[in-house]
Amino acid sequence: MGSVDFSWLIGGPQGSGVESGANIFSKVCAELGYQIFGKREFYSNIKGEHSYFIVRVSDEKIRSNVNDVSLMISFDAETIFRHFDEVSENGAIIYDSDLEDADTDKVRTLDTPFKERLHNFLESKDKPFTISGVLELAKDKGVRLFPVSFKSLLESLSEEVDNPKLRGLVRMYNVIGVSLSLGLIKMPSDSLLRSIDSIFAKKPQIARLNKQAATYSYNHAATKFNGFEQTLTGTTKESDTIIVQGHYGTSIGKMVSGCRFQSYYPITPASDESVHLESNEMLGVRNGRPGSIAVIQTEDEISAIGMMIGAALTGTRSSTSTSGPGFALMTEALGWAGINEVPVVITLYQRSGPSTGLPTRHGQDDLLFTVFAGHGDFPKLVYASGDIEESFYDTGRCFNYADIYQIPVIHMMDKFLSSSVVTCKKFDPEKITINRGKLVDRVDGKYKRFAFTDDGISPRSRLGLDNGIFWNTGDESDEYGHITEDPQIRIKMMDKRMSRLDLALEQIPNDEQVASFGVHEFTIISWGSTKGPILDALSMIKRDGIDVGFLQIKLLHPFPGQYVKSLLSEARTIIDVEANHSGQLGKIFQQNISRDVDYYILKYTGRAMTSTEIYDSLRKIVENRAEKREVLSHGA
């Protein structure tokens, strides 16, 4: 970790501009050369419920959030009630002083279980159930408080710039809060104004009002708020840094990989990716006519997968993007793609189930379901990305795997990744290759789509190719694709299809299957978005002089059992880290490796793990005072 490690939190009702506030702050940080890791939390609600954004800032690469908040900006009471306790003892809270008398019963969106816990806590500390009550507790801990009346601020601004429109313009509270925070920590105001311009680029009128409010609030904080030591004045900018939303890795990855058809049905947190693709549907092509991607919104996920398969049969690289409930509806057609050897990519942005579950919250509870999805035995490939940057390159790999092995590929992502905003190294399209496998451009003589071959993969024609006529069926078929119930052909066809699994394990390079971050006496196995918090936790524990190993398993089906086993030969204690209840990777691990998992670090609150939590559990494990199942719970 570098010399700067600052966590900034903004909260407010959904629809009040929490996200644009955080985007302004993130952009300023990135412009000043900082690395950021931001995460958005929100209810399944359009307006009114509590949402918050936490942005961690450092002068070195960071991959996760931590428990402690350095500075909290709140323009409503709920944010203070829910988060006051997260602010660290040398941190600060900027808040609207008009809220001081607000009590918990006035905040209708505070749910009963939370209120009961808060009341019990406040009672034990002998404090009233009000904003003043909780702020006293923060103050006792050492937190600096910076009250300001947002209403009076707007009124005096309105007088100063002689613009009566500004009075009572509560939707500016977000920009006021952000600007106050920037003034407090001495970030340059010109960066702030540029950031507002770029966020409101399409609405110059709104940008102007916001800039007036920003300047006024910034100056207010810079002159009136004293005694807070922490500042963010800038650092050396790394070249080729970009700031990306969570779904950009797979959406831009799809454009580059040549995906030209995506069908989807709206679902959180997957649809942002499809919307981004449609917003960029015209594509520049080097030495060729302009290209495009057809993004089709369907009537349901069954139609989404059906259309994708239909498009893939024409030789088009095709995909869909969904979450657990949608993927559940797709499983029948997934088997059709399996038996018909159709290369397709399903991007699965998991959220927390079962059923509708926690629809806007994080979870990794679809691993077993995905590996076993579909009735009958058929080959598929399940591949998981650990962060946004990686997801760009992995998207290219997934399309290649699908084409080479002529099987459906499920690319696993999740809500934690999709609602993160991070700085990372600019994506390099030159590092993606395009391998269409045995897709043919011409056919001479008699063609059999499912011809038996030495490697089990047949040359693939496409709808419309001259002389390339084939048949498909969800029934068992002969080499032409016509229905058969012959027992001998059944054996050969089954063996042909299923042989892809061994072939994939044999051919896919080891470092694409598993990313090893070292193996030590204590070694973590994990998959997907836990990568970031784990790596940050490992650097924390390394500072204590303890080395913990980590295998990030990317290829989850077929499972690289032999390879993982050989990597772990020196590891004495295996720790499985996952965002689900049952330790799903652990089950696959045991099934393939016949070795026990010694400890589990699990979280299923719907909130992503922080590196602090993982570090704390690792310490307990190393010091032999941990439970077999360490269950994490940080976060509102």
Add this chain to the structure above:
Amino acid sequence: MVPKLTDYKTAVHNDWCPGCGDFGIVNALQMALSEMGIERDKAAIFSGIGCSGKTSHYINTYGVHTLHGRVLTFAQGGKLANPEMTVVAVGGDGDGLGIGAGHFVAAGRRNVDMTYIIFDNGVYGLTKGQASPTLKLGEKTKSLPSPNTNYNVNPIGLAVASGFTFVARGYSYDIRHLKDLIIKAVNHKGLSFLDVLQPCPTYNDINTRDWYAGADLATDSVQRHSRIYKLEDTHYDPVVHYAQEAEVNEKLSQALIKSLEWDTKIPTGVFYQNELVSTYATRLTDKIPNYLENPPAKQKISENGLPATDVSEILKSLEV
């Protein structure tokens, strides 16, 4: 070389029951493809599940035998990715109007330029004769334990209400007329729907070939008594000519009213046609000007194994 009718037939053994109405439909479809001279490798027959689902294996073009109820989804995906294909989707009334009814309605809204033929026999044949969506309430076909407890779907009415721009009905024992209807449907610019009355000799003992022929209505052996008649033999004009709201509403209403005729007089022929509605390809072209010249299936995506797509502008906009 112009393909002959026999070129459109495969050698696959046809295992439909003797006397099945499906034979008439597959023959009419092959005749239509041949008469239109559509090249075999530029046509794709998509089919659903059930007896009718086997149709794609009997026709010597690209053939995609899909899933129960989902044929329209696969077919639309194929057509949208490669618009040069002639796409015909087929399936039973249970497939399209029971399990697949949602896709039926959504397909109407899209108006993709292709054809959908429903083999309409009122029963689920391959699972031994359960009641399917077009069987009337209270009717008891021979393998039902008790009379049908559901009201029937009106395929023509549903198609008209869902936005299909060509809606017609044929009869599987009038192959020439059916062939002509298929040609009209395929030539139609937009999504065409053809409801084909197709007796199931094994399980539907109510709507039999004799019943359609009106044998029970005959009082005199020389009297013309068939229940089936052709709309084109009347003064019925199904076509929307001007795209004015009043005219469109009138044509939609007359089609709906016509579709309610049953019992002793069953209309066949074209109920409704409106080529003035934009096809889905046109709607895509409004956003993607060269969609038809350079559709998804024809695009260049790589050069020497490396991506040909240029995303430098998008990446530049993300730079800090």
